[in-house]
Amino acid sequence: MTATSESATDVVACDHCGLPVPSALVDTTGSHQFCCHGCRTVYTLLHDAGLDQYYRLRNEFDPDAAHPVGETTDEATSAYAVFDAPAFASRYVEHESDHRAHVDLHLQNVRCAACLWLIERLPRLDRAVIESRLSLRRGVARVTWDPTVSPLSRIARTLDRLGYPARPAKGSAAEHAAARREEERKQWVRIGLAGACAGNTMLLAFALYAGVFDGMEAGFVALFRWLSAAIGGVALFGPGLVFFRGAWAALRSRSANLDLPIALALGVGGVAGLTNTVTGRGDLYFDSLSVLVFLLLVGRYVQYRQQRWADDTVGLLLSLTPVSCRRVRENGATEDIPIEALQPGDTVEVRPGELLPADGEVTYGRSSVEQALLTGEAAAVGVGVGDDVFAGTKNSADTLHIGVTRAGEDTRVGRLMRLVQDGVEHKPAIVQLTDRIAGRFVVAVSTAALLVFAGWWAFGGALGAAVNHTVALLIVACPCALALATPLTLAVACGRAARRDILIKRAAALELLTHGGTLYLDKTGTVTHGHTALVGWFGPAWLRGVVAELEAESTHPVGRALATLFGDTEPNATDRRELHERIERGDGGVEARLDQQPLLVGSPRFLQRHGVTFDAGWLCRITAHESAGRTVVLVSLNGEPVALAALGDRVRDDALRAVRSCRDHGWTPTLLSGDAPRVVRHVAGQLGIDETNATGGVLPEAKLDTIRDTAGPTVMVGDGVNDAAALAAADLGIAVRGGAEASLAAADVYLARDGLAALPELFAVAQRAMRLIRINLAVSLSYNATAVGLAAAGLVTPLLAAVIMPISSAVALAIAVAGHGSFRNNAN
């Protein structure tokens, strides 16, 4: 927990968040180092509550990630004031008594077991909290607290300070989650019932099999047969009913699924067994059948957990817009109101750093707005009175007043989220390999059954024997291993991928990845870093500090970017010169005097207007950068150009490898971006993507249409809200880290590591999983073929069926688990 040794490395890591500490803040005398005041506060908070263990747990479970704290500005925390409003309480809070209330809070940044540990120890940090229980999978904490001791806003602020911004988790999202929980419970009930039936019929079957060899009193035989028929009947027509329903649905839609042969085996086995019980003669298969039902239900549950759900996306709007906003009253005073109460016609005040709560028109102030999330444009856009602005974008420079024209779900971002929801709900199911096999399987098994029946009847003579052998064939041909193999292999593959920070929300997606097709890549934030960086600097280094000082007070987005980029330049004592007479010109630059020499910083046009001339060398540099879509800032001293800074969005280092691996796996990489076409073409060139496959200036809605109109399988890789609808509509959506929550919810796969490095790994995981599935299917099918052969020869007895069936399932399981194990060894 002590700071990294300062003598060994120049970089000192913050004791709380693990990010580097700026050199000016390194405390050479202290034992702990912090990068900011927020981190120090949180560290002290945890330390005083005796919760230091959090750091040890975090190193254990999630060692690489940085854990920055929430910005504890007044703006950020005042947003929680609305948590105490009566309107909030009646909506989200359950009051059990005067001293006990519950609320479900959705927390951002919940990652690993250390988060679970810390959040559940909330009672130690705030004595009002009675209990706090976190569900890791949903990221929702149920907080029970005493409202008489402290208001909810204080608890929410504490969570925010720990790095977990909180939002109420209720409304339609919670309703969907509840419906899903009901379905999951039903599955558990079915599995439990089927398991109990399977166990008991097996016990009875043991006695019956023993009786076959050692002899048994007729009365006992009758009792055991009747009992196993009764229990087997419960298994088949209770929990087993889902297979009959599935088969019926397939028949009605004239398609084939695996339920069809399963229902055939269960139905024929059940009817034959009941008949044999009543007549007191012939074989019973209830033990095999009830074990079959049990195993298949387990397989179904595994598959169910791999599916993804639209409910994640519902209520997304809430996470993109603030919880509360400041409405300006007619007398000029402001009041905090919940965002739901906002109406068109209201005026709201938005301070720098805040998100816009609604669509509207600027009525007062000048500022710049970051729209990257909404449109994919990397650069901030300047806005003034009369300009249209949109909810969910961020005000980055100065306070604005906005006349609301559309609020809530009618805003542009709200409509976009509805598209996302539609996309997820109506996503076509991936036709899996097993479903394609199922059709042929049914035909093959039915043909074999008919042949065996006809053969035994014609040549064996007795109708009874022909029926018995056909029944045995249909039961052993039940594709149990086939039905288990795919979900098990995919489940194991997803588990392994999760350990490599690839979170797969819809396992069927893995199969699609091996097909090949068109792969759309978003530009801003996906193949590039998504924020303005210095891509080129030409000139003396000391000028950087001067530029930073000059632009420190700038309100122009480019000026602010420069101030931040050059802000940490060490002031050089020998070159220290005085800046004065700073004037910000409205037409693209700043003017000042540096030790009496006139200094200009601005666009090439700005400098030209002020009489600076460029020779061929400078012009060449300027056009080179500008044609690559970069913003060029020039510095001139005494009327002579002295330095050039090119600002742009840098392509990620791993993007080229990712693009190459897409091609290797049969996907055509295509850039689809909201940014200017010129910039997009340049990035495409850097990545070796053909210019015809790079489209710029695409609106979010148009991205969606492009994907829908593409023939063949589509994959979308993106990060922003502007990609969310496209992610949802594509056959497979992949969200990259650092993206908006909306894109995470819309995507099928989330790469929880910075950059695109995980993309080639995802392809590798998919390829490996599909190979295992094929091996497993081959093994299962050859088992079925052998069993059918034995049954055709009249060699299958109930005992043999009871033995070989679980063995085949065990083999499927072993291949699923062991196959992935060897993959891990190969990869490392």
Place this chain on the structure above:
Amino acid sequence: MSVIYLLIPLALILAGVALVGFLWAVRKGQFDDLDSPPHRAVFDDED
């Protein structure tokens, strides 16, 4: 051996009781969250 006629139903009743217990646990939400409790158990030890 006629005690079997008594023992078998008894065994089935016991199995039924276990099953009812399981169904009760499912309805009480014991199986709703399968991810967090394993971690929780480990932490409780360390406190």
